[in-house]
Amino acid sequence: MVNLEDLKKETKKILEEERVKYIIGYKRGSNGLMPVPAFIKNPEDVEKLIWDPACVYNLSRFLVDEKRRKAKEKKPDERAVGLIVKGCDSRALNVLLQEKFINRDDVYIIGVSCENTGIVDEKKLAKKLKGKKILKIEYSEKDNFVTTTEDGKTEISAQGILAERCLECRAGFPVIYDVFLGEKAKRKLDNPCKSLENIENLSGEERWAFWKEQFDKCIRCYACRSICPMCYCEECVVDTINYAVATDTTAEEKAQRIKWIEKSPVASENIVYHLVRAIHLAGRCIDCGECERVCPLDIPIRLLNKKLEKEARELFGYEAGLDPDQVSLISSFKDEDPDDFII
């Protein structure tokens, strides 16, 4: 169990030493259980910090915003940003470092271990407690969570309410950090791609029926793109205007630009959008599951990324986010890569 007091002490120390601009962590939100990101500048504010199984957000996304903000400032504060990361978030940092999107000096990493458990799935929890308002959730001694509702405390088995991704997590502790809190514990996994099985066992037509229904739902709010720490492109292929329009750009030139994907949320365009997103995340997705969590229509986006993660591991022995110095999946190759499908 990561002790909150230790976390507060560490962050306070770093802030007092003025090694960081600010620290991004979690604090209690106004809306019940789910915490909100906290940006802490003053050492006395560290009291607001919390750490519990509801701290789902992948805070590494804020580094993307931070980089953009810094680029606009005339005299940017060159100090690092402190970031509280879980295991999955730290892998995201590794990918950002690998792609040289951020420098190691830009970030001061406070790693917290999930220690064999993980974080809760809000929807699963609500179902379990049948809509009762949850006031507090804590890690318990065993493999359980203790939830406090208006009716008092209840102990719930972690397996039942853990987020899907945590159930399939290979390493529930940060792989890159400056300060580390907790223990490095690896959970035994029988099947790290269990969630894929249901779909993989279907026939081609059944799979299509499943995905068609899912993609039909998409309203193209791009929440999945906004939350993803890897979706940091300045220009996105789905945006209608993804080229520079200058004063001398003629109407004809604008009309002749390739519009890869139509803006309208119809199934055929949604599919291309999600396929492009999945393939752009191949070998980069670290399975933080944020895309699926923020989706207002509950599209299982994670299953697309997970599939490619599985293929990358099985076919090319590639795992994303474990080492900032490894060469990325699609900019490397081996002579023995599979080619049995090539005529």
Add this chain to the structure above:
Amino acid sequence: MAEEFEPKIVAFLCKWCSSAGSDLAGVTRMEYPSNVVPITVMCSGSVSPLYIFSAFNKGADGVLVSGCHPGDCHYIKGNFYTRRRITMVKKLLEYIGLEPQRFQMSWVSAAEGTKYTQIIKDFVKELKPLGPQTKLRRNP
């Protein structure tokens, strides 16, 4: 009698090998189905997955990506990158339920006009029973 379905194939051919191979098939007057729309690209490695999705989206019944044989790439290793990327695209398309026959990859050298015609013949033969591709298609 209803007209027989003629599939439309979009073929991304690399300039140095496959495109030259298809040219060879043409200049030696070999016969092969006219269902294929060849698009010459500088290297099979420059075929973005988006081109493939977009081809299906805009009405292709089948897509072929063809490059030089491993080791023969004009850019030394472009086709090795292609191989990895196309593997992922193929797995993804199969995963969402597109028929695996609709997306193929081949190695065709500049001297292999015959192989090119054979690939197209086989591809057309495989696509005909599948009927038109409507899954990824805009306004089918």
